[in-house]
Amino acid sequence: MQSLGSNGRPAGRGMSMRMGSAGMAIMLVVFLVAVVFAANQNDVVGWLVVIISLGWLLVFSFVVFSLRSAARKAASRLQGHAGFGVQGQAAPVAVDRARDLKLDHSFKIVQVQVGVVREYLGRDEGMVERALETIEITSHNARSMMKGSTDGPVEGTVVD
Structure with a gap:
């Protein structure tokens, strides 16, 4: 079971994790706005903007989730093998x-x-x-x- 920090989030979740979440939300809003404008305008340029924003959303999602996964694996290796224990003391x-x-x-x-x-x-x-x-x-x-x-x-x- 993972302990919670003072902000109610899992302990160890730093600024970069929150920035990744905020960036993901921004990219999703950009994509949705592009879809709405393209649907209202119903022209080829609008749909090209939708496709481009979808591509950027997918690339951003891949990067964010890859980095989070790599960070979790690295943290578990440090804690589990020869890294640091619960109080930060060397194993x-x-x-x-x-x-x-x-x-x-x-x-x-x-x-x-x-x-x-x-x-x-x-x-x-x-x-x-x-x-x-x-x-x-x-x-x-x-x-x-x-x-x-x-x-x-x-x-x-x-x-x-």
């Missing part, structure tokens, strides 16, 4: 996916820094020291994501 699936991406990025940083250490070992101690510091920071941050630690991220310079 566990979305949180897990974001955490996995962050961890993957952390591991890539560590791999790059290992290559830096190997390349500069014995040649540039400053570069090796910064790479080791980056590995330490990245590892700490990754572990805190995994454990749910409240320590927060470690500060420092990241060398790529």
Whole structure:
């Protein structure tokens, strides 16, 4: 069951939905006026205007109903799969996916820094020291994501 907003309409029905309804009403009025004038005048030009306004009404109807359908499908996907729940909080699936991406990025940083250490070992101690510091920071941050630690991220310079 869908909840109702303060205006009595379904919650989530925004300005664009009302504009689509208003536009549909205007197009319908234009078509009906064209039919009335064409019937009164009974000439070919009037009926051509009716046919053109009917075409525009059909095109407008198709666009409005297609967009509404697409918006409903997108909203249901966001709510149902990995989107947001009733209070707007991220669903566990979305949180897990974001955490996995962050961890993957952390591991890539560590791999790059290992290559830096190997390349500069014995040649540039400053570069090796910064790479080791980056590995330490990245590892700490990754572990805190995994454990749910409240320590927060470690500060420092990241060398790529």
